[in-house]
Amino acid sequence: MATCSLTGARRILLHRWVRQLGDSVQGPQLMDLPGNWQKAKEFFTKPALSYGQYKQQCVSLRIFAFSGICGGCVLSLAMFPPKSSYWITWSPLYWLSYAKQCFTGAAPPLFLEKQHGAQVAALLRPETQAPAPSDTDVSTVAVAPAPAATTTATSAASASPCSVASSASATVLAAPAKPRVVFVLGGPGAGKGTQCAKICDAYPQWQHISAGDCLRAERQDPNSKDGELINSYIKDGKIVPVQITVRLLHKAMQKGQKEGKTDFLIDGFPRNWDNVNGWEEVIGDSAEVMGVLFFEASLAEMEKRLLGRSVTSGRVDDNLESIRKRFATYEKETKPILEKYQKEHKVFKIDAMQSVDFVWAHTQTKLREVVPCQQV
Numbered sequence: 094m095a096t097c098s099l100t101g102a103r104r105i106l107l108h109r110w111v112r113q114l115g116d117s118v119q120g121p122q123l124m125d126l127p128g129n130w131q132k133a134k135e136f137f138t139k140p141a142l143s144y145g146q147y148k149q150q151c152v153s154l155r156i157f158a159f160s161g162i163c164g165g166c167v168l169s170l171a172m173f174p175p176k177s178s179y180w181i182t183w184s185p186l187y188w189l190s191y192a193k194q195c196f197t198g199a200a201p202p203l204f205l206e207k208q209h210g211a212q213v214a215a216l217l218r219p220e221t222q223a224p225a226p227s228d229t230d231v232s233t234v235a236v237a238p239a240p241a242a243t244t245t246a247t248s249a250a251s252a253s254p255c256s257v258a259s260s261a262s263a264t265v266l267a268a269p270a271k272p273r274v275v276f277v278l279g280g281p282g283a284g285k286g287t288q289c290a291k292i293c294d295a296y297p298q299w300q301h302i303s304a305g306d307c308l309r310a311e312r313q314d315p316n317s318k319d320g321e322l323i324n325s326y327i328k329d330g331k332i333v334p335v336q337i338t339v340r341l342l343h344k345a346m347q348k349g350q351k352e353g354k355t356d357f358l359i360d361g362f363p364r365n366w367d368n369v370n371g372w373e374e375v376i377g378d379s380a381e382v383m384g385v386l387f388f389e390a391s392l393a394e395m396e397k398r399l400l401g402r403s404v405t406s407g408r409v410d411d412n413l414e415s416i417r418k419r420f421a422t423y424e425k426e427t428k429p430i431l432e433k434y435q436k437e438h439k440v441f442k443i444d445a446m447q448s449v450d451f452v453w454a455h456t457q458t459k460l461r462e463v464v465p466c467q468q469v
């Protein structure tokens with residue numbers, strides 16, 4: 094009995110103590126959101142008459158303030174993501190496409206599919222590198238005296254296609270044995286040229302060669318016998334016969350090599366089977382095709398961009414009629430080419446619908462995957 098009344102007295106004391114601390118608020122349960130919302134609103138509309146009421150209003154308001162701030166932070170992170178390539182690689186926005194790639198086979202293979210070799214002796218004596226390239230054959234350039242490929246590795250037989258060797262005291266870095274090529278594809282106006290220009294600005298070993306630019310330059314040449322033909326093909330959004338295109342690409346690569354370039358972005362090529370076969374015949378094994386950067390954007394977005402570009406480009410094909418024809422050619426002829434490279438695990442997709450800066454960050458990440466041993 095005595096114990097019982099002692100417990101009762103303690104309870105009353107404790108209750109009073111808690112009340113003085115202001116913890117005895119009475120109101121809706123935490124999960125009663127409508128009730129809490131009512132109380133939270135009262136914070137602004139109905140001044141509290143007691144401390145208990147005031148505390149309850151604060152507690153209710155806190156629930157909405159907390160979720161509002163957290164929600165706002167998450168939303169702003171999604172809308173204005175940090176410009177870091179790490180974020181772009183691992184952002185939840187890309188999880189779905191990565192999961193898809195696992196099943197469609199578009200992901201790059203985990204293990205090497207072919208053998209890569211390197212002349213270790215030559216690499217350890219870089220001063221004995223091959224002479225300057227000749228005018229006629231891309232394949233004659235063994236090691237260009239250019240900005241070297243710039244990642245260190247532990248072995249010359251490294252999995253990467255760069256020629257890299259290491260010795261006990263120092264690591265010798267050398268340019269690749271063959272010129273390395275990355276094809277850049279995507280619909281007209283997807284932003285291929287814009288991103289290629291950024292790559293070349295940032296990394297001097299790269300050269301941007303746009304098939305379209307080569308053809309337009311050739312068309313302007315009064316001595317060219319192909320000028321008229323090129324003009325009519327471009328106007329109609331059709332693909333120019335590959336003999337013409339690949340000759341111009343080859344010439345541009347040779348010029349780039351003389352200037353010390355080792356890596357080439359071949360933009361807008363190959364656009365159909367004719368292009369693929371022509372490349373194989375003329376360039377073939379003399380260059381190493383590392384992969385395809387594919388800029389993916391909707392037709393509506395590309396049309397909008399091309400119409401924007403038409404204001405200043407002065408291009409005969411930047412008008413609605415030619416644009417639609419180019420889209421048709423892209424859908425019919427270029428997409429099957431992408432499938433071919435996809436089967437070879439060589440396609441590296443980039444979401445080109447985002448802002449230029451966002452696409453640029455993603456491009457750098459992908460370029461590192463295509464050419465793993467270079468400094469990008």
Ligand SMILES: Nc1ncnc2c1ncn2[C@@H]1O[C@H](COP(=O)(O)OP(=O)(O)O)[C@@H](O)[C@H]1O
Pocket residue numbers: 279280281282283284285286287288398399401402445446447448449450452
């Ligand atoms: N990510 C982007 N967002 C908005 N506009 C872009 C983006 N990338 C490029 N553009 C613009 O779209 C137009 C087409 O870009 P361009 O790089 O010439 O495309 P492509 O070489 O694929 O035909 C240009 O006017 C360019 O400034």
Ligand SMILES: Nc1ccn([C@@H]2O[C@H](COP(=O)(O)OP(=O)(O)O)[C@@H](O)[C@H]2O)c(=O)n1
Pocket residue numbers: 280281282285303304305306308326327328330331332333334338360361362363364368410419
């Ligand atoms: N490999 C190629 C690339 C371009 N071209 C022609 O050049 C035009 C312009 O190509 P481009 O790459 O400069 O421009 P976009 O269509 O990418 O904006 C194409 O529409 C084709 O007519 C070609 O015939 N073969």
